[in-house]
Amino acid sequence: MANIVIDRIRKSFGAFQALKEVSLTINDGEFVSLLGPSGCGKTTLLRIIAGLETSTSGDVRIGDRSIIGLAPKDRGLAMVFQNYAVFPHMTVYENVAFGLRMQKADDTRVKAQVEKAAGLLHIEPYLDRYPNKLSGGQRQRVAVARALAVQPKVLLMDEPLSNLDALLRLEMRTELKTVLQSAGTTTIYVTHDQTEAMGLSDRIAVMHNGVVEQVGHPVEIYNHPATRFVGGFIGNPPMNFIKVPVSNGQVAAGEEQLAAPKDVGNEIVLGLRGEAVELAPLPQGLEMKVRVAEPMGSHLLLTGSIHDQPVRVILPASETVKSGDTIGLKLDSKRITWLSPESGKSFPALLA
């Protein structure tokens, strides 16, 4: 068990900067996701931690020991790959035992560890089979068991669920959470799937263009995105961004006046989660033109515009709004994020 300190890691491929001074601290036993769209540098960062890629500059420490110059095998970590990388020419047993065999563990220890890991992942019935006979989900279980069998200080996972079909992914996600909670291993998990990151992580680091945009608890990131990118990337539907005029430090939302952050110009961006609204009569509420109303069963999804800017909001399924209606909305002022129209950054002062 160990904490991980990622200290000003930079990585350039020629003129392209894949990582621009990324720093991140992961506590002992914590599950942290690196979340971002493809090309954001999350996999590169993971591979640098693993030792499969070299960084241009910066340091990585595991338990106060710098590992940046060490070979992957000397870093005390294990990894689960997107395409499983389960060895096809070895039985499931030998796959799970691989790391222990490389450590020259004696047979009794190998047997005990393999059986323990196999039990955690429910793959005991397949131990004598070859991976080719297994489904994608079972192969990924083998890959996770292989990683846990060596009792790593740090577990790295690179999009481990993205090759599975949707139903299986959900099932494996729940199971992964159970397994890793009981194992207590410090885990770094790379994904582009925000629901995976939200569901699994203690903290999420949202990455974009080689920079960590925000690190925090999933709910904190969801409710208070630090940047416009984070708000747009997390949540489905994404956060709405409405540019609104400011007069006398206040923003009008229908008849209600909302206090804007201090020292802003004539305009500000109002970041609004789709579900942080309720229906209100006009002209009391903020006017929204509904273009399409989609009853989803659990809720009602409305697509339309506020101040001629596209928005998506969610209302309880019981509301009866139709396509083409004009409605009024009351905004939950506690759940509004104010962002600078120039920098796209939120006003943290107001979050407190």
Added chain:
Amino acid sequence: MTQNRPWIPYLLILPSVAFLALLFVVPLVQTIWLALSDNGAPSLANAERMVTDINFTRSVRNTFLLTIVVVPVQIAIALAMGTMVSKVGRGRETILWIWTIPLGISDLAAGLVWLSILQNTGYFNSLLFSLGVIGRQASWLSYQTPIALFIAIAVAEIWRGTAIVMVIIVAGLNQVPKEFKEAAEIFGAGPWTRFWRITLPLIRPALQSALILRTVLAFEVFAVVYALGGRNFPVLVGEAYNWQNQNQNYSVAAVYAVLIMIISLAATLIYLKALKVDPERLP
């Protein structure tokens, strides 16, 4: 489409089957008959004549020796080349292109190239002389220097025939996803362990193909030997050629041909058995 007309695939395959039957199976049957008959009656007289010939034992021994030395060296070199080139980023195609040049040279031409290097007035002697290693022309390819002749032939064969092995091995290596090696590396396998325990088992099908192809070709070695050693180094195909052309005895030549075929088939069967490729254990 083909479900309605199941005969279409057969129709499309027919020309090649007919072609092979006509130009392969018929001559094969004729050769076997020629080998195992005398004046129209089944007989082992030709085989007896082959076996009792002074060059028979030598040609068998030489061919096997050459195969046993050349094929493993070629496989080893091809594996090394394939592994090295897989680490190369830019210029990979150019390197592969240069490495495969020997593929485009006929074996007789290859033999002549090495002859020009190794003959008495060749480049090799000139080099040794200019370095002061030898005082006068040394002979490498005569019947008095059998070991030098063997080495010369082996080197020429290795130079000429490694490219095809490398092409097959590189194709095999390209099939192995890099994650297998990365996973092995993370779980503690060093470069040698990765090679023996991960890479080699995973390129087994390619290895099998390369071994079969190269071994069969090695048993058929002729032109390079003929160019460098003439009759100083008898090999099986060379003997078949001599019986056919010099001695005008088609029957004994046919026995040689059948013998070479049996050896090749046996080698292929041994490889198929020894390097059994289990589809269950492939990626």
